[in-house]
Amino acid sequence: GAVVSQHPSWVICKSGTSVKIECRSLDFQATTMFWYRQFPKQSLMLMATSNEGSKATYEQGVEKDKFLINHASLTLSTLTVTSAHPEDSSFYICSAPRTGRTDTQYFGPGTRLTVL
Amino acid sequence: AQSVTQLDSQVPVFEEAPVELRCNYSSSVSVYLFWYVQYPNQGLQLLLKYLSGSTLVESINGFEAEFNKSQTSFHLRKPSVHISDTAEYFCAVRNSGNTPLVFGKGTRLSVIA
Numbered sequence: 030g031a032v033v034s035q036h037p038s039w040v041i042c043k044s045g046t047s048v049k050i051e052c053r054s055l056d057f058q059a060t061t062m063f064w065y066r067q068f069p070k071q072s073l074m075l076m077a078t079s080n081e082g083s084k085a086t087y088e089q090g091v092e093k094d095k096f097l098i099n100h101a102s103l104t105l106s107t108l109t110v111t112s113a114h115p116e117d118s119s120f121y122i123c124s125a126p127r128t129g130r131t132d133t134q135y136f137g138p139g140t141r142l143t144v145l
Numbered sequence: 146a147q148s149v150t151q152l153d154s155q156v157p158v159f160e161e162a163p164v165e166l167r168c169n170y171s172s173s174v175s176v177y178l179f180w181y182v183q184y185p186n187q188g189l190q191l192l193l194k195y196l197s198g199s200t201l202v203e204s205i206n207g208f209e210a211e212f213n214k215s216q217t218s219f220h221l222r223k224p225s226v227h228i229s230d231t232a233e234y235f236c237a238v239r240n241s242g243n244t245p246l247v248f249g250k251g252t253r254l255s256v257i258a
Contacts, residue, residue: 061243072235072250073189122188126243134239134246136181138188 032056033125035137042113043145050108050140052123058103059125063134064096067120076121079106113144147172149236151249158226159257166221166252168210168236178219179237179246180210189235195219206230231256 032055042048052062060081065073077087077098085098095117097109106125110117122139150169158164170176180192193204200212210221219236233253237246 063245072248073246075245075247078245124246133191133194136189136191 033123033135033137035121035123035140037140038138039141039143041143041145044114045112047109047111048113048142050110050121050123050142052106052108052125052137054104054125054127054135057125057127059106059127060103062100062106062123062125064098064106064108065122065124067122067139069120073122076108079123081106110142113142115144118142118144147176147238147240147247149238149247149249151236151252153252154250155253155255157255157257160228161225163224164222164226164230164254166234166236166254168219168221168249170217170219170236170238172217172238172240174240176238176240178210178212179239180204180208180219180221181235181237181248183233183235183251185232192221192234226254226256228256228258230254 034053036051062079064076066076067073075088076091077085079085079098079100081100087093100106120139120141123137124134126134148171152167178195181189182192183189193202195202195212203209208223210219212219233251235251236249239246
């Protein structure tokens with residue numbers, strides 16, 4: 030079946046540093062990927078839609094200069110949290126619909142970011 | 146805009162008892178409906194989905210959900226729960242095409258021995 034991977038699975042960093050999270054579709058192409066954020070004991074909130082070869086579209090209230098998204102190929106999207114602060118600590122999850130088969134989205138296992 | 150309401154944030158239930166997790170959605174167009182399960186410290190796993198056809202959909206581990214268009218509901222049920230069913234359950238909705246999922250706030254199912 031279709032698989033989406035994320036790397037790293039967890040990361041701890043100091044305040045002010047930048048962290049890059051990768052999302053890969055392993056056996057299918059994904060022209061679109063979605064990035065979600067999940068705070069402890071809360072639901073997933075859509076942050077942005079990543080589009081291969083074009084700019085990402087961000088949800089209201091999400092700072093595009095803080096959360097940089099690059100969808101450089103049909104199998105890879107990256108989310109970079111720039112100048113991370115403790116309030117950015119969260120669980121970041123990506124998902125990808127299989128191009129040509131948009132009925133199902135496949136979720137990555139998530140990346141837990143802790144900013145000290 | 147679409148929205149999903151999960152009325153119960155927590156549902157404790159004894160082992161082998163039946164359970165129903167409620168989900169209502171709002172949308173002005175046709176939608177796809179999903180239930181995802183998240184075990185502690187793990188990612189989301191698709192439990193079951195309704196795309197079209199039969200309004201009753203089933204998962205391989207005994208859960209089922211019924212799409213009710215008139216009541217805009219997609220409640221999840223299981224006739225007999227196990228300890229291993231303890232997890233967070235999320236109801237989600239989306240339109241067709243490359244559109245993102247909109248999630249409910251989740252229901253924590255706790256199965257008690």
